[in-house]
Amino acid sequence: MKREHKEEMKARARNIRLTVAYDGTNYHGFQRQRPPVTAVQNVLEAKLEKIFGDSIELAASGRTDAGVHAYGQVVNFFTDGRIPVARIPLAVNSLLPDDIVVLEAAEADAGFSARHSAKSKTYLYRIQRGTFPNPFTRHYAWHVGHPLDVEAMEEALRAILGTHDFSSFRASGGAPMSPVRTMYRAELAEKGDMLEILIHGNGFLYHMVRNIIGTLVNVGQGRISPEGFRVILEAKDRKKASPTAPAQGLYLHSVEY
């Protein structure tokens, strides 16, 4: 958005904040794409425009990649439309395809930005264990057929807690920004054949969670020791870490403001 256009948007009467869940399987990520490529943002903006009667430009807490899911993506937009906030979810959901659901809508201060006001984010990653891929979770988890040493993975995972330079887990070629982030929680839970890894931090570099998970699975398979995982983190070198875990296991769980 150009600056003057941004100012024009902000001059509108209302700033609406939405919490949105989506199954990312059929989308090229969250961020708006040129048709015929479809992103969640394209669909959501088109339906909101029908309801609010003005052009809608969403700002999101952040992008999600193709195939990545969200339980609680947060977006905001400026509008002069008059529909009461309590009626927004039902109105939008009645137009949206069933893989995108608006869970909540709220009036926000004019200064609220889903992106810039975010204090922290939580991601969830699901790994499906078992000899064969589970047909019901093929779009919702990463199938790992070989046995995993869960205790070793937990030990390694603890290394990311606190403040670190996460360059080792940053996508090569990402935008130049500080690689230092603080992780508040990093937990692993076993739920039947699923391993669920929850990571809560003040910010995440591009592909950071998926690069951590890719390396963690190598710890689980005994190819990297928990201590080796720590050494990789401290090396601040993407080449030391393992390949990026697949998109379909990743969920933007929530955004905290």
Add this chain to the structure above:
Amino acid sequence: MKREHKEEMKARARNIRLTVAYDGTNYHGFQRQRPPVTAVQNVLEAKLEKIFGDSIELAASGRTDAGVHAYGQVVNFFTDGRIPVARIPLAVNSLLPDDIVVLEAAEADAGFSARHSAKSKTYLYRIQRGTFPNPFTRHYAWHVGHPLDVEAMEEALRAILGTHDFSSFRASGGAPMSPVRTMYRAELAEKGDMLEILIHGNGFLYHMVRNIIGTLVNVGQGRISPEGFRVILEAKDRKKASPTAPAQGLYLHSVEY
């Protein structure tokens, strides 16, 4: 199958039993359909033929309708093909689309029939509660937006235990067969926003589980009392029960021999 064709099949050297899981979302049920309509059986037979090198005709424990899923459908087929039984799952799964998975293969006696040897079956039905449909379970559960009285549903569900004439829950226009069946287990479990109903019986009439669930949800919403549910069962009249619950919540959980 005509009788002589059936005898020809049975003259083959091996009778192989498979346990199969499938996501029924993209299929017109289990039972073979004429192309371009695709059923799970069409796909499974085509891939087995590639591996065994002879024509394959599957017999299944029973049909499942379009959109209905299976964790443990059981099928058998006669073949002269020589692939060792331990190698079958991996070989077939490498050819199958990722919404169908062969979990197990075993040599069976010549007299084994997935259909006729079945002693009992277990079905699972999933109901998703919450104001809005969960985008991740839209193909895997029935979304019921209004609150449900789970205790009333449990009380009603107990009425089906034991031996009953299930005519009230039988699809109108089904094949003429005895409507008497025996239910060994009927249990309801709450798992987060999901209600899971497990029913184990010696056999099921067409649409029986979905008709029971449709009526049970009306109990949960207070439109039918638990006692009223029992009266509907005892009426032996399909017109007394509620509409059929949707297919996507239903799973053939297992077949017992």
